[in-house]
Amino acid sequence: MSEIESPQKGAETAQPRQTTTGESDEQLRAEWTDYDFDGEAKLAVEDLDVHYGDEHALKGVSMDIPERSVTALIGPSGCGKSTYLRCLNRMNDRINSARVDGSVQLDENELYQEGVDLVELRKRVGMVFQSPNPFPKSIRENISYGPRKHGTIDTGLLARLFGRSDEESEERLVERSLRQAALWDEVKDRLDDNALGLSGGQQQRLCIARALATDPEVLLMDEPASALDPIATSKIEELIHELSREYTVVIVTHNMQQAERISDQTAVFLTGGRLAEYGRTEQIFADPQSQRVDDYISGKFG
Ligand SMILES: Nc1ncnc2c1ncn2[C@@H]1O[C@H](COP(=O)(O)OP(=O)(O)OP(=O)(O)O)[C@@H](O)[C@H]1O
Ligand SMILES: [Mg+2]
Numbered sequence: 001m002s003e004i005e006s007p008q009k010g011a012e013t014a015q016p017r018q019t020t021t022g023e024s025d026e027q028l029r030a031e032w033t034d035y036d037f038d039g040e041a042k043l044a045v046e047d048l049d050v051h052y053g054d055e056h057a058l059k060g061v062s063m064d065i066p067e068r069s070v071t072a073l074i075g076p077s078g079c080g081k082s083t084y085l086r087c088l089n090r091m092n093d094r095i096n097s098a099r100v101d102g103s104v105q106l107d108e109n110e111l112y113q114e115g116v117d118l119v120e121l122r123k124r125v126g127m128v129f130q131s132p133n134p135f136p137k138s139i140r141e142n143i144s145y146g147p148r149k150h151g152t153i154d155t156g157l158l159a160r161l162f163g164r165s166d167e168e169s170e171e172r173l174v175e176r177s178l179r180q181a182a183l184w185d186e187v188k189d190r191l192d193d194n195a196l197g198l199s200g201g202q203q204q205r206l207c208i209a210r211a212l213a214t215d216p217e218v219l220l221m222d223e224p225a226s227a228l229d230p231i232a233t234s235k236i237e238e239l240i241h242e243l244s245r246e247y248t249v250v251i252v253t254h255n256m257q258q259a260e261r262i263s264d265q266t267a268v269f270l271t272g273g274r275l276a277e278y279g280r281t282e283q284i285f286a287d288p289q290s291q292r293v294d295d296y297i298s299g300k301f302g
Pocket of ligand 2: 081082083222252
C-alpha cells in the first residue's frame with residue numbers, strides 16, 4: 001500500500017511529473033476511492049491483490065458495489081480491469097499462474113474460502129465476454145443449455161418417458177430470456193437455426209440472454225459492445241440500463257462516453273493495477289479528484 005498515502009500538508013501544491021506512459025506520478029489517496037452510497041452492497045471487495053506469476057496485476061483494491069445498479073470499470077489497457085472483473089466470480093481460478101489474495105464477499109459471504117460451489121457461484125454471477133461466443137448450436141439450445149446443466153429444466157429421455165418433461169417451461173424460459181435481452185422479435189421465427197448465423201450484435205444479445213437464463217443476480221460484462229456498430233451498441237446500452245433495475249451490472253468499457261451514459265458509479269484503474277478513483281459517475285467525469293484520472297478521461301494518455 002506504499003503508493004497510497006493519507007493527505008499531507010502541502011501535497012496539493014506538489015507538481016506531479018510525467019512518467020514514460022504519459023501518466024503523471026501523482027500519489028493516490030485512499031479517500032479518492034471512498035464511495036458512500038445508499039442501499040446494500042451486493043459485492044464487497046477488500047484489499048484485493050492478484051499476481052500472475054511474478055507480475056503484480058492488481059494491487060490492494062477495495063471497493064463495494066451497490067446492488068441493482070451499473071458500475072463501470074475504466075482505465076488504460078493492461079491496468080487490471082478484466083483481472084478485477086474475473087475475481088468477482090472466481091474466473092481467475094482457471095488461470096494457472098493467477099494468485100488472488102484479499103477478500104470478495106457476495107451478499108456478505110466470502111467467495112475466497114474453501115467449500116464455495118463454483119458452479120453455483122457462476123450461476124449467481126454470470127459473465128458476458130468481449131467477443132460474442134455462442135455455442136455452435138441452435139438459438140434455443142444456447143438458452144436452455146445452462147438451466148439444463150443446473151437441473152432447473154429437464155427435457156431428457158427419462159423425463160419424457162415418464163411424462164414429466166419440462167418442454168413448456170423450456171419454451172417459456174427461452175422466450176423470457178430472449179425478450180429480456182431485446183432479441184425475441186428478431187429471432188422468434190428461427191429458434192432452431194444455428195446461433196452462429198446471427199449478426200455480431202444479435203450474437204452478443206444472445207450471450208446476454210444465455211447469461212440471464214440461469215437467473216443470475218450479478219452480470220459481469222467485459223467490453224460487451226466493443227466489437228459492435230453504433231446501432232447494436234445503443235441496443236446493448238439500453239438493455240444494460242433496463243437490466244440494472246433487477247440485476248447488479250458491472251461493466252468494463254474503453255468507451256468513456258458509454259461509461260458516462262450508462263453507469264451509476266465509475267471506478268478508474270490506472271497503470272500498475274491500482275484503483276485510483278471510485279465514485280458517482282457524474283462526479284468522476286465532471287470533477288475528478290485525481291490529476292491522473294482527469295488526464296485519463298480527457299484523453300491525455302491511455
Ligand atoms: N492470463 C494471464 N496470464 C498472465 N498475465 C496476465 C493474464 N491476464 C492478464 N495478465 C496481465 O495482467 C495485467 C492486467 O491485465 P488485464 O487483462 O486485467 O488488463 P485490462 O485492464 O483488462 O486491459 P485491456 O483494457 O487491454 O483489456 C496485464 O499486465 C496483463 O498482461
Ligand atoms: Mg481487459
